[in-house]
Amino acid sequence: MAPHTEQLTRPAVRLQGLTRSFGGRTVLDGIDLDIPAGQFVALLGHxxxxxxxxxxxxxxxDHEVAGSGELTAPERVSVVFQDARLLPWRRVLDNVLLGTAGEEKGRAALAEVGLAGRERAWPNELSGGEAQRAALARSLVREPELLLADEPFGALDALTRIKMHALxxxxxxxxxxxVLLVTHDVDEAIVLADRVLVLDRGRIGLDLTIDRPHxxxxxxxxxxxxRERLLAALGVTEDHQ
Structure with a gap:
């Protein structure tokens, strides 16, 4: 029974001793991190x-990271960036289906993010919020076990950002x-995530569970x-607010 139990409780993401340097400067300094399956984690830092x-x-x-133990992640991983990265010469549905098959799945994903009827639109016809919705649809159609989001709402206006949070x-x-969400926004992290990490000088300086219902x-x-604990971990005092 022990191996079966271990398999069920194994984290979706496991990093042990992860290091990365650029030009002699250590950016990641022996990171240890487990993310359980289905957990929503936000990552803050300067x-x-x-x-x-x-x-x-x-x-x-990044194939130049080194770990003293392991770096494991699920096979099905999708990434959403701050820039939606839609190909301008392909229509929205074609962008969503890049590298996949099944037009109906693409249409369903677009409907799920509120873009039903926009399948034949060109990327330059979309607003910033619509472009990010299309990027989310592109990630969903791959049925990811892990969704990585690198400041996906950083370029959006405040009202659109709140709507995207709910979505x-x-x-x-x-x-x-x-989910692993990278953000500069402390409030965004608190509202969205179940767990918030603060990266400080290459290490995880704070690992905080947000124990509030959604x-x-x-x-x-x-x-x-x-908010106060996270700001303190980021070195932000009342004098800076």
């Missing part, structure tokens, strides 16, 4: 702290992938304590 480097390593896009939570609840509101005073 610019240049290694957040995107860590995400690229998990995505398998991402709905999609996560419906499809149950593990949906969450930015106005919830009980989230203030989490």
């Amino acid at each position: 610019s240049g702290s290694g957040k995107s480097t860590l995400l690229r390593a998990v995505a398998g896009l 991402l939570r709905q999609l996560w609840k419906r499809h149950s992938p593990s 949906p969450r509101s930015y106005r919830d005073p009980l989230l203030g304590e989490y």
Whole structure:
């Protein structure tokens, strides 16, 4: 029974001793991290702290990372970037279906993100929010076990960003992938994630569970304590706010 139990409890993502250096500067310094299957995790840190480097390593896009133990992730991984990265010479549905088969699955994914009827649109006809919805649809059609999101809402206006937060939570609840969201926004991390990590000088300086039910509101005073702890871990004091 022991091997079967171990298989059921094995994390979706496991990093042990993960290191990465650029030009002699260590960006990731022996990272140890487990992400259970289906967990929504947000990663905070200053610019240049290694957040995107860590995400690229998990995505398998950086082959020069070194680990004293292991770097494991599911086979089906999708990545969403701040730039939707839609090919301008392909229509929206064709962008969603890149590298996959099954037009009906693509149409269903577009409908799920609120873009039904936009299948034949060109990328330059979409707003910023619509382009990110299309990028999410492209990730969904691959039925990922792990969704990696590198500041996907950073370029959107505040109102569109709030709408996209609600959409991402709905999609996560419906499809149950593990999620690793890289963000600079403390409030975004608190509202969306079940667990928030702070990357500090190449190591995880804080690993904080957000023990509040969803949906969450930015106005919830009980989230203030989490916000203060995260800001403190980021070195932000009241004088800086």
